[in-house]
Amino acid sequence: MTRENAYLTDKQIAVLKEQLIAEKERIANKKLEEEKYQLDRNELSDPLDEASVNTQTSHDIRFINRENFYLKKINKSLDSITRGTYGLCEECDGEISFERLNARLTAELCIACKEEAEHAENNNFYDKKSKSLGRALHDTVR
């Protein structure tokens, strides 16, 4: 692939890249704080209070997982800037508008593909409710 975000200007790329890096730093700092907080709390933790600590911990793990997931997407976006594929839809290879990228730095799909994916997700929801019927409908559509 030799395509190089031709539709985005160097300046636009620079703006987006700067924001991605800022986001990355923000998350890294937040994670550091979170880890420090965990350590402090473990030292102070009262065994009698273990139940509430466990509840809190599973909340923290969910939080950290979500941040890690976002961080991975940011790194992927930064990678694709280096490779010159940033802003190209993963699904149809179409161009994702600067406005969309600016609003959602880690967007991997163009609006049309995103809407289609969301639509498919909704269909999956119905699949779960009535699996065989959902699948039959799905096959008919394909």
Ligand SMILES: [Zn+2]
């Ligand atoms: Zn697309």
